Amino acid sequence: MIVGIDLGTTHSLIGVHDGQGGRLFTNAYGDLLTPSVVSLDGDTVLVGRAARERLVTHPHLTAATFKRVMGSDHEVKLGERRFRPEELSALVLRSLLADAEAALGIRIEEAVISVPAYFSDAQRKATRTAGELAGIRVERLINEPTAAALAYGLRDREGEGRILVLDLGGGTFDVSILELFDGVVEVHASAGDTFLGGEDFLEVLLQAFAADSGTDLKQLPAGELARLRQQMEAFKHGLSGNGDSTLQIALLGTTVQWSCTAERFETLAAPLLQRMRLPIERALRDARLGPGDIDDVVLVGGAVRMSMVGRLATRLLGRLPLRHIHPDQAIALGTTLAAGLKQRAIDLEEVVLTDVCPYTLGIDISRVDERGRYHPGYFLPVIPRNSVVPISREQSISPVSDKQKVLSVGIFQGEHPVVERNIALGRLDIPVDPARGGDGSFRVRFTYDVDGLLQVEITDTGSGRKHDLVLQRSEGALDAEQIQERLAALQALKVHPREHLPNVALMARAERVYAEYIDNRDHVQAWLAHFRSTLESQDAARIAEQREAFTAALDALETDA
Known part of the structure; x- marks a missing residue:
């Protein structure tokens, strides 16, 4: 399956x-x-x-x-x-x-x-x-x-x-x-x-709120900033649905109120x-x-x-x-x-x-100016972006000098004419036969499949010798040994039984509501203590009944607040 x-x-x-x-x-x-x-x-x-x-x-x-x-x-x-x-x-x-x-x-x-x-x-x-x-x-x-x-x-x-x-x-x-x-x-x-994405539109609202209210977001405690982001997300939904929205939140011991219209939001997001x-x-x-x-x-x-x-x-x-x-x-x-x-x-x-293929794939080359001088660092596309995959394409290249002993071919991904502005994927170093000098030619073949796997093959047209590079791993990515180490570390973490997760989530929600609504803390704390006591009974029917009641109570509190 x-x-x-x-x-x-x-x-x-x-x-x-x-x-x-x-x-x-x-x-x-x-x-x-x-x-x-x-x-x-x-x-x-x-x-x-x-x-x-x-x-x-x-x-x-x-x-x-x-x-x-x-x-x-x-x-x-x-x-x-x-x-x-x-x-x-x-x-x-x-x-x-x-x-x-x-x-x-x-x-x-x-x-x-x-x-x-x-x-x-x-x-x-x-x-x-x-x-x-x-x-x-x-x-x-x-x-x-x-x-x-x-x-x-x-x-x-x-x-x-x-x-x-x-x-x-x-x-x-x-x-x-x-x-x-x-x-x-x-x-x-x-x-x-x-x-x-949506996070960037949220950030636009946060910055406008900070500017209008004189709030320094960098000075907010992590918990208050997270709470502000959460409430601003609901505020954003209100703007999309109703045309305008009002936010009221306690930050650093002070209640701040802020309003915004859909028209202003669109201007901010321009x-x-x-x-x-x-x-x-x-x-x-x-x-x-x-x-x-x-x-x-x-x-x-x-x-x-x-x-x-x-x-x-x-x-x-x-x-x-x-x-x-x-x-x-x-x-x-x-x-x-x-x-x-x-x-x-x-x-x-x-x-x-x-x-x-979403990006252009190619190699680095040197270009010759009108005086015959070579300038390295330019990008030669081999597979243009939006080519239907799987695909295989070739380009012919030659050494820049008759004294060159090694042909170093960098593989890049991107849309910029200068290779350093693109993403480096790998490099192949090919020995050059000194007897052939600068007249030797090489054929570069890129093959890109539906799973995003790129194979690079460079053939010396004189000797027929081939050099391959399969780009399965990017710089900074985990190798096989590191993956096994990380896998063992993740397996050591405990996971709540799936049937217990609704109870865990409800208690986490209660803790959040307790932190946010200081005028209702006694009620929330009492509800939480009662629910924990119910969990200790291990009576599934009773737990389900109390979970429903506890959820309804929290819903009512957050709706009325």
């Missing part, structure tokens, strides 16, 4: 293709969405709702939005422990897998995982490592907008058509243009920004909206299409609920975006369909899915 996983910046989902379509699994709390948040409670790890509640009460032990640093050697400190983004993502994956295994009654060992279309080589390999640390084999990485269009194309469309997918999640923005015809889902172009325009225009240009050539526009990702995003899409593309697909679930449903294709589900056997 191969599952499909949407490993998101803010939320993650898991599902399976069961022969009747994609089916998503609920977590221990009965929710489809699992917050991509991890928290440590001693040697016990909490993931999801319980961890999110601890962002306010235990910010130094809790991590969120770590997907934004995937592919780097950045480490997050939780208490005395340090975690790489791959490890934190692996803990989220383990939680999702536990939900799927509880629903299916079997062990899951394979998965298709979605990634932003504009994820780099290093970020894709880090996602694969996260899967390995979670104990599964990643059968395929599928671009998020491709997954969304796959779900839309197979479930809701008949006949042919070109679809433009705008995917604005918590931390990334992707654009893909796809064409559907005769059972084929073909990607024409992808573009995006891996550092543009630079972010401009950044969204560029990938849309690039994708259309690369696909050699105009707005009038697009049949449908699909919005996915939680951040597309902001009305300004729909208006931007309408202005640029001349049509109202489709909204009947659930923005939070489209990508996950697409990954389940991709998983069904991978395991050759009978009802999907006629579907063919293609994808593209």
Whole structure:
């Protein structure tokens, strides 16, 4: 059984293709969405709702939005422990897998995982490592907008058509243009920004709040800053739904009130909206299409609920975006369909899915000026971005000097003419036959497959000797030995039994409410003590009844406050 996983910046989902379509699994709390948040409670790890509640009460032990640093050697400190983004993502994956295994009654060992279309080589390999640390084999990485269009194309469309997918999640923005015809889902172009998402729109509001209220965000205790971010997120939702919103919060012992209109929010976010325009225009240009050539526009990702995003899409593309697909679930449903294709589900056997290489891949070269002088450090593309994969391309190169003994070929990824502004992927050093001098030529072949694996082969055309480099690992990534060490460390962490998680999350919520609402602390403390006493009884029916009552009491308190 191969599952499909949407490993998101803010939320993650898991599902399976069961022969009747994609089916998503609920977590221990009965929710489809699992917050991509991890928290440590001693040697016990909490993931999801319980961890999110601890962002306010235990910010130094809790991590969120770590997907934004995937592919780097950045480490997050939780208490005395340090975690790489791959490890934190692996803990989220383990939680999702536990939900799927509880629903299916079997062990899951394979998965298709979605990634932003504009994820780099290093970020894709880090996602694969996260899967390995979670104990599964990643059968395929599928671009998020491709997954969304796959779900839309197979479930809701008949006949042919070109679809433009705008995917604005918590931390990334992707654009893909796809064409559907005769059972084929073909990607024409992808573009995006891996550092543009709902978190950036939230940051715009935080900075405006700080400027208007005279609040120095850097001086706020970590718990108060986390609480402000949490309440500002709700404030942002209010702006999107009602047109204006008011925030009242106690910071540093003082109650601060702040209001904002939807019009001002859109003005504040204008630079972010401009950044969204560029990938849309690039994708259309690369696909050699105009707005009038697009049949449908699909919005996915939680951040597309902001009305300004729909208006931007309408202005640029001349049509109202489709909204009947659930923005939070489209990508996950697409990954389940991709998983069904991978395991050759009978009802999907006629579907063919293609994808593209999101970045240009090439080598470093020297260029000759009009005086015959060589200038090193320039980029020679071998595989242009948005080439359909799998693909193999060649370029011929020669040494710059007849005295050259070694030909050093750097492999890069990016769109800048100067190699140092692109991402270095590796290097091959090839011996040069001195007898051939500067007349020797070499053939460079790049082969890029659907899983993002790049193979570089350089052939000496004189001798026929070949030199190979398979780029499976990026600089700063974990090697096999390090993965095993990290895997052992993660396995040493304890995990609450799945059936206990709703109780753990409820107590974490109570602790947050106690910290936030100082006028109601006696009530919250009494409710918490009573619930803990009920847990000690180990009476499942009584615990369920008290959990429902406790939840209702907290709901009422937060609604009225």
